[in-house]
Amino acid sequence: MATPITVDGNLNDWTAADRIDRGLGNGYAIYARSDGADFAFAMTAPMAIGANTTMWLNTDRNAATGYQVFGFAGGAEYNVNFAADGTVSLYSGAAGQTLVAAGLQVAWSADRTTVEFRVPKAAIGSPQAIDIITDVNDTVFQPTSYSSTPFTVFNDTGIVADPSHRIAIVWSETTASNYFSKTAYSQLFMAAQSQAMQAGVPFDILTESDLTNLATLAKYDSIVFPSFRNVAADKADLIAHTLEQATKQFGIGLVAAGEFMTNGADNAALAGDSYARMKLLFDATRVTSGFPADVTIKASDPTHLVLDGYDDGQVVRQYTNVGWNAFTSVSGTGKTIATETVGGQTYAA
Ligand SMILES: [Ca+2]
Ligand SMILES: [Ca+2]
Incomplete structure (x- = not known):
């Protein structure tokens, strides 16, 4: 204490x-x-x-x-x-x-x-x-x-973080239903599971309703969201508040890609600042986006914080004819480990 x-x-x-x-x-x-x-x-x-x-x-x-x-x-x-x-x-x-x-x-x-x-x-x-x-x-x-x-x-919760190493991977049914293809969402989700298996990291699968239970979240070291763009509007605040408490009180890491809790079950942008949850939980917000475009992802991680095997500036992957988003750190203190170049312009990836 x-x-x-x-x-x-x-x-x-x-x-x-x-x-x-x-x-x-x-x-x-x-x-x-x-x-x-x-x-x-x-x-x-x-x-x-x-x-x-x-x-x-x-x-x-x-x-x-x-x-x-x-x-x-x-x-x-x-x-x-x-x-x-x-x-x-x-x-x-x-x-x-x-x-x-x-x-x-x-x-x-x-x-x-x-x-x-x-x-x-x-x-x-x-x-x-x-x-x-x-x-x-x-x-x-x-x-x-x-x-x-x-x-x-x-407040004190009486909940104690689980000392064992375990992560959670979140299946968002609301996002799956709004994804451009439910099969593609399933494939994305399975790719996350497969990477955890290859890394030898034990994991559980959580649904959106699990995300309102702090005692459940306290069992994990990190929570992975393969894609969590869509969420029921009436659950958004409670989920965001529970995730915020999990990160603050138990030091749980959140791993996400793309837009995060920005859109509702009807796919419309959530009311108010639809990026408020990204700002709160990830210190990130959207800069711009486009579709379709050719996108080149390059490493920008000279100290190898994350990208061990890549030289600074080395191409990680090239995509053709895809949709893309660029994000930035709201506080300015976030670290960029990869960039994306689209039409000659380079953004934080
Ligand atoms: Ca004092
Ligand atoms: Ca009140």
């Missing part, structure tokens, strides 16, 4: 892994973790953190339920609001509207640029995870756009 947090205005008891803000920069940071009977939080800013600072807690991770900040964001069942007298309390409804728990345990640094506080789990229904958006002094909003993916803190 992690060392308990001491609420004293000093961040030395937090680790980099506790930061939930995905790198806000400019001197801002948000930390959160499950800490015994409480969720513990810390915020730091380049100015004093004071009155009207609010942290919105979406405890069912459903943005459609709960209070809508500015009429469209948050879906918050609760909020933590800072009063002018230096007290910090838990409310429901609008910021500071309906008192749930007065006088949360709170402490600031001497210059008040760092604050730590606790929210008792029992006061907010002991949720499995909380989606969070926040503001500092009602002036700085985090994330900067309340329309983008919120920050998330996970």
Whole structure:
């Protein structure tokens, strides 16, 4: 277990892994973790953190339920609001509207640029995870756009990762039904199984419904998605949230190709940002695409991170008359190990 947090205005008891803000920069940071009977939080800013600072807690991770900040964001069942007298309390409804728990345990640094506080789990229904958006002094909003993916803190689950080495390969019936040929999808799926067998890696086959069960996912080191472009729209959030928790709490790797959970069972792009799940789980989004085209894949992995047997720039494979997609790292920190050249233009593959 992690060392308990001491609420004293000093961040030395937090680790980099506790930061939930995905790198806000400019001197801002948000930390959160499950800490015994409480969720513990810390915020730091380049100015004093004071009155009207609010942290919105979406405890069912459903943005459609709960209070809508500015009429469209948050879906918050609760909020933590800072009063002018230096007290910090838990409310429901609008910021500071309906008192749930007065006088949360709170402490600031001497210059008040760092604050730590606790929210008792029992006061907010002991949720499995909380989606969070926040503001500092009602002036700085985090994330900067309340329309983008919120920050998330996970509760303890009591689930323990399985120490044995095993992977899962996911059969997506929804994707198979929308693939250009169901036979081709089956062949792709069998190719993934065959590669696991050749590598001597034990594997299980999972279906889409298994992807909402965290205890099931905790048995694996990696989860392989030969193609998971299509998913039932009403299951997309729950699957994405469960996969996110599996990667964050158990360090499970996800391996996927092409578009990931972008389209529904009717093959239409999922509502909102259809690339939101790729961004959340893979730090990747689509740049462009085309069909038909001739595509040349080349290694760009000089340190042989993955492509052991290829020289830098060596052709891996050439395709004729195919559809293609190009993706890029959203944060800019992703590593490209192969490029694709189409019509003289080169993209990350
Ligand atoms: Ca501390
Ligand atoms: Ca909600």
